[in-house]
Amino acid sequence: xxxxxxxxxxxxxxxxxxxxxxxxxxxxxxxxxxxxxxxxxxxxxxxxxxxxxxxxxxxxxxxxxxxxxxxxxxxxxxxxxxxxxxxxxxxxxxxxxxxxxxxxxxxxxxxxxxxxxxxxxxxxxxxxxxxxxxxxxxxxxxxxxxxxxxxxxxxxxxxxxxxxxxxxxxxxxxxxxxxxxxxxxxxxxxxxxxxxxxxxxxxxxxxxxxxxxxxxxxxxxxxxxxxxxxxxxxxxxxxxxxxxxxxxxxxxx
Numbered sequence: 587x588x589x590x591x592x593x594x595x596x597x598x599x600x601x602x603x604x605x606x607x608x609x610x611x612x613x614x615x616x617x618x619x620x621x622x623x624x625x626x627x628x629x630x631x632x633x634x635x636x637x638x639x640x641x642x643x644x645x646x647x648x649x650x651x652x653x654x655x656x657x658x659x660x661x662x663x664x665x666x667x668x669x670x671x672x673x674x675x676x677x678x679x680x681x682x683x684x685x686x687x688x689x690x691x692x693x694x695x696x697x698x699x700x701x702x703x704x705x706x707x708x709x710x711x712x713x714x715x716x717x718x719x720x721x722x723x724x725x726x727x728x729x730x731x732x733x734x735x736x737x738x739x740x741x742x743x744x745x746x747x748x749x750x751x752x753x754x755x756x757x758x759x760x761x762x763x764x765x766x767x768x769x770x771x772x773x774x775x776x777x778x779x780x781x782x783x784x785x786x787x788x789x790x791x792x793x794x795x796x797x798x799x800x801x802x803x804x805x806x807x808x809x810x811x812x813x814x815x816x817x818x819x820x821x822x823x824x825x826x827x828x829x830x831x832x833x834x835x836x837x838x839x
Contacts, residue, residue, distance in 0.1 A: 588628045588630065588631075589628050589630035589631050589634070590630060600634075601634055601638070604619070604623055604631075604634055604635065604638060605638045605642070607619030607620070607622075607623075608620050608623070608635070608638050608639065608642070609642065609649075611656070612642070612649050612652045612653065612656065613649075613652075615652075617656060617659065617660075620635065620639075620656060620660075621660075621663070621668065623635035623671075624636075624660060624663075624667065624668045624671035624672070625663075625665050625667050625668050625671075626667070627667075632667060632670070632671045632674075633674070635671055635675075636671050636672075636674040636675035636677075636678055637678060639653055639656075639657065639675040639678060639679070640675060640677075640678020640679055640680070641678075643678070643679050644679075653675075653679070654679070654684060654685075657672045657675045657676060657679070657685075657688060658672075658688060660672035660675075661673075661688060661691050661692070666695075666697035666699050666700055667699070669692070669695060669697070669700045669703075670697075670699050670700045670703040672688065672692075673688070673689070673692040673700055673703035673704055673706075673707050674703055674706060674707055674710075676688045676689055676692070676707050677706060677707025677708070677709075677710040677711050678710065680710065680711050680714050680715050681715070682711065682715060682718035682719060682721075682722055683718070685707075686722055689704055689707060689708070689722070692704040692707070693726070693734050693737060693738075694731075694734075701733065701737060702737070704737055704741060705737050705740045705741045707741075708722075708723065708738070708741025708742065709741055709743065709744035709745075710744075712741070712742060712744050712745035713744060713745065716745050716749070716752060719741075719742070719745070720742065720745070720752060720753070720756070723738045723741060723742050723756060724756055726738050727739075727756055727759060727760065728759075732765040732767065732768050733767075735760070735763070735765070735768045736765075736767050736768045736771045739756075739757070739760065739768065739771045739772055739775055740771055740774075740775065742756065742775070743774075743775045743778055743779065746775060746778070746779035747778060747779050747781075747782060747785070748782060748785075750779040750780070750785050750788045750789050750792075751788055751792075753775075753779065754779075754788070754789065754792040757772055757775065757776065758792065758795070758796060760772055761796050761797070761798040761801050762798060769801065769804075772801070772805075773801070773804045773805050773807075773808045774808060776789060776793075776805040776808055776809065777805070777808030777809050777811060777812045778812065780809045780812065780813075781812055781813065781816065781818065781819040781820060781821075782820060783820050785820075786809070786820070786821055786826060786829065787829070789805075789809065790806075790809075790829065790830060790833050790834065791833070793805060793806070793834065794833060794834065802834070806830055806834065809826065809830070810823065810826060810827060810830070813826040
């Protein structure tokens, strides 16, 4: 039975039991309960495990070092679900000086689910600790591995949705990217950071300074696509078209 097959009361009780078991592990230098949860086939059981680790890290100072050791240990486990849980737990811990080496291992993990977990961890950390997260991202922005570059760009997207000015300088550095998947991610992220209040204007003013017209055109297409598809955009599709045409010219529409 999966997490959401349970009633709300049963889910709450399970979370209490999970937290009790994880605390018991931490206090007795054990991982038996945690490994059961971290390897569960149900995504939501694993999610509760890393949320509990993050919550305990911030609420129980006596357990901080033990939690970091457990999370580091999970990253050496042969099961990719366990390693992915460790990466998400790193995001919940959120202190870059503590978890940067763990995220680095995640970026280079052989399994794609663990590597993708770094994207989620960076998104979470970008919300709570944007400065350190963007420094980490910038340091790895030009990694020789294009998959790492793609993950980093995706990982800073969430911060950009509300503060596009924070991530646009990093994207500007990538405008001569030649890898197709990385370029596609740059374009995707620009579209995703364009629809909240004030964001379209910030993004377009930035694109006016870029020297790569092909990428700018792809980016404006992505911006218009999201404005045409989603009702939550501040501007209508027509208003977005008019603004882009006035600022960038007809050739970019």
